[in-house]
Amino acid sequence: MSAAEIAVGLLILVSAFLSMAAGIGIVRFPDVLTRLHAATKPQVLGLAAVLVAIVLQVPTWGVLTTVVLVMTFQLLTQPMTAHMLGRSAYRTDHVRRDLLIEDDLGHDIEEHDQEEGAAR
Numbered sequence: 001m002s003a004a005e006i007a008v009g010l011l012i013l014v015s016a017f018l019s020m021a022a023g024i025g026i027v028r029f030p031d032v033l034t035r036l037h038a039a040t041k042p043q044v045l046g047l048a049a050v051l052v053a054i055v056l057q058v059p060t061w062g063v064l065t066t067v068v069l070v071m072t073f074q075l076l077t078q079p080m081t082a083h084m085l086g087r088s089a090y091r092t093d094h095v096r097r098d099l100l101i102e103d104d105l106g107h108d109i110e111e112h113d114q115e116e117g118a119a120r
Helices: 003-028 033-058 061-091 104-119
Strands: none
Touching: 003 033, 033 061
16 A cells, blocks of 8 residues: 555545534534534535545546636635525524624614615
8 A cells, every 4th residue: 555545545534524524513503604614614625635635546637627626616606605595594584693792794784774764
């Protein structure tokens, strides 16, 4: 067994652990916002570990460019998806407000509603 094969095996195990942690977090956490955090952070890191393992196993330019594209699109879409899901959950009252430390979005919505009411 070579050092590259050991590294690939370790990266796959790290990825499996992160994916398991994301799944447990989604099931165990109490509200939408913490579940979103559990779904996005470990998932992206787990995907990065798998992609590095793939590049170590098959070090060709085609694989490297594909891996870079996959990771780039994942890093561009995951935060935006989590943001939009969290925002829609907040607006439909699926967020436990008692768990929020600071409710910045609530303040912004109140200000917008007051400005809209004054304009009428």
